[in-house]
Amino acid sequence: MNQTVSCVECDAELNVPADAMENELISCPDCGVELEILSLNPLTIDLAPEVEEDWGE
Amino acid sequence: MQIAILVTHIRAEEKLLLTAFAEAGIEPDVILDRDINIDLVAGPDQQAPSGRAWSAYDVVLERCVSTSRGLYLLAILNRWGIRTINSYETAAICSDKLQTTLALSTAGVNQPETRVAFTPESAMGAIERVGYPAVLKPTTGSWGRLLARVNDSDSAEAIIEHRQTLGDYNHHTYYVQSYVNKPGRDIRAFVIGGRTICAIYRSSEHWITNTARGGSASNCPITPDLDDICQRAAAAVGGGILAIDVLEDSNGELLINEINHTMEFRNSSAPTGVDIAAEVVRYALAQAEVVA
Numbered sequence: 001m002n003q004t005v006s007c008v009e010c011d012a013e014l015n016v017p018a019d020a021m022e023n024e025l026i027s028c029p030d031c032g033v034e035l036e037i038l039s040l041n042p043l044t045i046d047l048a049p050e051v052e053e054d055w056g057e
Numbered sequence: 058m059q060i061a062i063l064v065t066h067i068r069a070e071e072k073l074l075l076t077a078f079a080e081a082g083i084e085p086d087v088i089l090d091r092d093i094n095i096d097l098v099a100g101p102d103q104q105a106p107s108g109r110a111w112s113a114y115d116v117v118l119e120r121c122v123s124t125s126r127g128l129y130l131l132a133i134l135n136r137w138g139i140r141t142i143n144s145y146e147t148a149a150i151c152s153d154k155l156q157t158t159l160a161l162s163t164a165g166v167n168q169p170e171t172r173v174a175f176t177p178e179s180a181m182g183a184i185e186r187v188g189y190p191a192v193l194k195p196t197t198g199s200w201g202r203l204l205a206r207v208n209d210s211d212s213a214e215a216i217i218e219h220r221q222t223l224g225d226y227n228h229h230t231y232y233v234q235s236y237v238n239k240p241g242r243d244i245r246a247f248v249i250g251g252r253t254i255c256a257i258y259r260s261s262e263h264w265i266t267n268t269a270r271g272g273s274a275s276n277c278p279i280t281p282d283l284d285d286i287c288q289r290a291a292a293a294v295g296g297g298i299l300a301i302d303v304l305e306d307s308n309g310e311l312l313i314n315e316i317n318h319t320m321e322f323r324n325s326s327a328p329t330g331v332d333i334a335a336e337v338v339r340y341a342l343a344q345a346e347v348v349a
Contacts, residue, residue, distance in 0.1 A: 022067075
């Protein structure tokens with residue numbers, strides 16, 4: 001079942017899909033900020049870490 | 058069979074991989090690189106953040122978005138005799154464009170003309186030798202960061218001055234390539250265990266065609282020539298699971314641009330019709346079976 005949580009940046013209501021995983025990255029549909037799901041129970045999110053210089057593939 | 062995935066966080070790719078593992082009846086341990094706290098003097102029987110001993114893993118799939126963390130973890134695990142995908146050796150070559158160039162050159166694989174220099178004066182000399190337009194790249198880095206097309210000596214001087222001013226000494230290694238006048242696209246081919254499983258064209262009006270920078274993906278047929286150069290490029294860096302960036306020059310010749318060892322593929326399964334995550338999992342399970 002989908003859960004909802006407030007964006008920590010813009011306070012918009014976010015739908016978190018039922019198949020969400022801990023430490024998954026999601027985007028706020030309102031402000032576009034990247035967020036990380038820190039916990040599913042209770043549902044907790046925070047801003048995703050800033051991209052660092054050595055990030056990539 | 059015990060498998061772990063090392064991640065910085067769960068992106069679309071890792072979610073696809075975990076789903077593919079689940080479909081294969083395997084639940085790998087997900088290990089966050091931020092939780093790593095390893096005793097480098099002790100051996101592989103120490104506990105991983107998962108609670109299991111590192112030595113219990115038949116294979117560890119490295120998917121860190123942080124290149125430095127991924128490299129060090131591969132170095133540790135391989136030193137302990139734990140099989141990883143990819144190997145430290147392959148990752149170390151692929152994460153460094155200069156090392157990749159050397160490996161490809163040794164194997165006789167076609168690539169753009171490439172030079173290296175370490176001072177502003179010799180960098181100007183290297184650019185002049187390659188000719189304009191040239192491309193200046195950091196030897197490490199991804200997603201098209203800090204790539205510069207150098208069209209003339211004025212822009213060469215400006216970019217070199219900026220690079221000298223940047224604090225990190227890595228910016229003072231000048232890796233210079235000839236610019237390949239590609240037809241508004243390049244090719245990304247996915248090679249797993251020596252097989253070219255699929256490829257996409259990455260098209261963009263900008264000369265940087267990375268999908269991370271807005272390039273669009275469409276299916277690219279695997280011709281015998283593309284298959285051949287990709288297999289030889291993969292072998293040159295030690296094989297494994299690789300995404301190979303290929304350029305077509307104005308004569309239709311194929312040249313290897315770079316090779317990625319923790320590839321992103323979220324935009325590539327739909328246009329190619331190939332379930333890349335399932336292919337990765339198949340390869341990982343085969344590697345684990347060799348050990349188990």
